[in-house]
Amino acid sequence: MSTSLPQQIIHLFLLAIPIACIAWTVTHEEVFREPREYCVKRSKEGKTLLKRKFFYLFTCEYCFSHYVTIFILIITGYQLLFEDWRGYIISGFSLVWIANIYMSLFGLIRTDLKKDKIDVNLKQEELNKKNGNKD
Template sequence: METHICYIFILALPVACIAWTVTKEEIFKEAREFCVDKSKSCNKLVKRKFFYVFTCEYCFSHYVTILILFITKFTLLYNDWRGYILAGFSIIWIANVYMSLYNIIRIDLKKEKIRVAKEESELKQ
């Protein structure tokens, strides 16, 4: 059981990394902007929701988790479909905690950069 808990925290790392990168980072900016436009302008609800998934790290983490579970065959507590459901939601939750912490750290770093730049400009004057 203890190793299963460790696996959840480990498997949540690539889920968080992939979900964050696709939905937030510059490398996927053009694709994300395309998806944002399509999620607002498609005439069918299903199409709008499909494209929205690629713009929301929480939503996208569900699909990445399904892929990770398919690859690893990891289950939690049960060795059948119930184990996949428990593992899936556990990994999603941990991955979203990781992404939230990462976002907080990034915001703090940006604030610090702005503060330092402001102090340097005041010192130059």
């Protein structure tokens, strides 16, 4: 059964959300810090090129998003534009692209929020010093 192009586009933008979420969480968040540090070390110190590249995949959100995308394509069967192997290829690269746009936007927003928090803390410290508070 064929899905209309507008529905395919909606699915593209929706399916990219969990891909971005999973790839970002594994490659950036504290909950995976220890395994990520292990992978970073192995990616730099691995004896073979294959080992170094394998472990690098778990430290790079762009690289890791390809593997998450493959998993999502397997469980959803999502195809874009074509109802054969070409649809999987196009959908795969499209999902990776959109997921990485989401992760880039999230990274920018998160950096901006951290910067704002630091600015507020510095201003609070200056105000406390001006008023003679030691907090």
